[in-house]
Amino acid sequence: MSEIGHGGKEIVERILQPKEAVQKIKGLKSVPIGSQMANEVINIAYGWFSPLKGFMNKADADAVCNSMRLTDGTVWSIPIIFDMGDQEIADYGVKEGDTVLLTYQDNPLAILEVEEIWGYDIANMCKCVYGTGDPKHPGVSRTCNYKNKFLGGPITLVNRPRINPPYEPYFIPPLEMRKRFKEKGWVKVVAHQTRNVPHTGHEWLMKGAWLQAYADLPIDKPLVGVLVNAIIGEKRKGDYIDEAIILTQDELRKSGYFGDHNHMTSLTFWDMRYAGPKEAIFHAMLRTNLGVSHHMFGRDHAGVGTYYGAYDAHELLESVRDDLSITPVYSMNWLYCPHCGEVTSEGLCNHRKEWQKFSGTLIRSIVDDGVKPPRLIFRPEVFDLVMECAEKYGFGSPFVTDEYLKRRTPVFTIPPLS
Numbered sequence: 113m114s115e116i117g118h119g120g121k122e123i124v125e126r127i128l129q130p131k132e133a134v135q136k137i138k139g140l141k142s143v144p145i146g147s148q149m150a151n152e153v154i155n156i157a158y159g160w161f162s163p164l165k166g167f168m169n170k171a172d173a174d175a176v177c178n179s180m181r182l183t184d185g186t187v188w189s190i191p192i193i194f195d196m197g198d199q200e201i202a203d204y205g206v207k208e209g210d211t212v213l214l215t216y217q218d219n220p221l222a223i224l225e226v227e228e229i230w231g232y233d234i235a236n237m238c239k240c241v242y243g244t245g246d247p248k249h250p251g252v253s254r255t256c257n258y259k260n261k262f263l264g265g266p267i268t269l270v271n272r273p274r275i276n277p278p279y280e281p282y283f284i285p286p287l288e289m290r291k292r293f294k295e296k297g298w299v300k301v302v303a304h305q306t307r308n309v310p311h312t313g314h315e316w317l318m319k320g321a322w323l324q325a326y327a328d329l330p331i332d333k334p335l336v337g338v339l340v341n342a343i344i345g346e347k348r349k350g351d352y353i354d355e356a357i358i359l360t361q362d363e364l365r366k367s368g369y370f371g372d373h374n375h376m377t378s379l380t381f382w383d384m385r386y387a388g389p390k391e392a393i394f395h396a397m398l399r400t401n402l403g404v405s406h407h408m409f410g411r412d413h414a415g416v417g418t419y420y421g422a423y424d425a426h427e428l429l430e431s432v433r434d435d436l437s438i439t440p441v442y443s444m445n446w447l448y449c450p451h452c453g454e455v456t457s458e459g460l461c462n463h464r465k466e467w468q469k470f471s472g473t474l475i476r477s478i479v480d481d482g483v484k485p486p487r488l489i490f491r492p493e494v495f496d497l498v499m500e501c502a503e504k505y506g507f508g509s510p511f512v513t514d515e516y517l518k519r520r521t522p523v524f525t526i527p528p529l530s
Contacts, residue, residue: 117162118397119184125286126266126269127268137213137270137529140223141212142213142215143196143204143214143224145214145215145216148345149194150526151383154273154524156192157222157268158269159285166266167192168191168262168264169265173193173237176191177236187436188397189241189387191241194224194262196262201261207229209227210226211224220271222268225266226263230261232262238256241390246419249386249417249419250416254385255385271527271529274525276522278358279358289378296335299329301337301338302338302406303404304340305341305408305414306340307384309360309479312488312490313455320446324441336374337374338376339376340362340375343382345381345382345383346384349513351512352510352511353512355505356498356510358377360494360497363491363493367494386416388413388419388424389424391413406438407439408443409442409443410445444458448468449466480510480511498510
């Protein structure tokens with residue numbers, strides 16, 4: 113029986129078995145790709161990007177930019193496109209109608225059936241997706257660096273990635289994820305989007321969302337889970353290192369702040385665009401394909417700087433809510449009220465002058481100092497693990513440095529195909 117994902121369409125899985133793959137790639141032109149394209153090839157092939165079967169053609173990309181939908185009417189908010197320059201296209205001899213072999217780390221990864229080679233107004237794409245053309249916006253900067261042509265067409269994975277330690281247990285593609293949920297008996301699942309180490313504010317956000325998802329269930333159906341889905345992709349200096357993110361999120365379960373019965377950690381390969389409201393829609397689509405029923409959306413979800421209003425993502429989600437197969441769980445800021453002696457949220461109590469916000473900058477400075485903070489900020493087990501990860505994986509720092517970018521172990525490698 114097929115599994116249904118975003119847009120009411122069947123979950124895509126396009127992966128060849130090794131023997132068939134070896135035959136299929138014989139005689140194909142090879143085109144090397146970088147890490148972003150490798151991530152997106154994997155996401156397409158395993159179904160994270162369902163119903164996409166490949167990289168977008170011009171009509172779909174144009175529809176996404178101008179109406180936030182694919183040409184078939186399915187809600188979609190960020191173009192998934194494969195860029196190449198005119199000179200590269202000429203050098204590799206790529207033409208419409210060709211089937212080419214995409215290689216990564218000098219090994220075969222996937223085949224791409226080139227249905228269309230097309231150009232686009234990148235300035236228009238930026239304004240449509242990010243709401244700005246400001247080159248200081250990281251998503252705009254990334255998009256403006258695209259080459260001047262795009263290749264559209266279906267892809268098929270010919271070589272499964274080898275997931276390196278410590279990430280192996282957390283790579284759970286959509287079809288496998290849905291099996292896990294069924295094995296656990298979860299009738300509802302709440303997704304928590306993250307690229308951070310969890311402090312207690314994050315923990316209480318998850319617990320609050322769990323309670324909301326549980327609220328309309330009968331008392332004999334208590335099986336609701338929280339899925340922490342960590343975004344693993346391109347890193348900027350000052351970000352938490354990926355190893356610390358994934359391991360500390362799981363530590364909340366291992367140390368008993370959640371349990372096996374209601375908590376799980378996984379990863380998705382994606383280079384954040386920081387597209388704010390449009391990325392919130394994108395996250396809803398991704399997690400629908402994982403089989404999630406609810407999704408947490410907080411203040412300034414996936415935003416950056418001052419480009420978006422605090423709750424713009426909530427408003428955009430509401431505008432297409434009838435076309436999503438996932439229930440948004442909205443939240444305001446979580447903070448600590450010393451008068452109440454508890455973690456609370458804006459609007460719950462009347463001690464505004466005493467509220468202490470969970471400042472990311474403050475928390476990072478605490479971590480950087482290496483001095484264990486109070487339990488009200490960090491669970492001690494989580495903080496200890498952050499420090500362990502700094503020594504084991506981060507060359508002395510829990511934050512991304514030039515040395516980390518140069519020497520880190522790749523999250524995945526592509527083995528030789530045999």
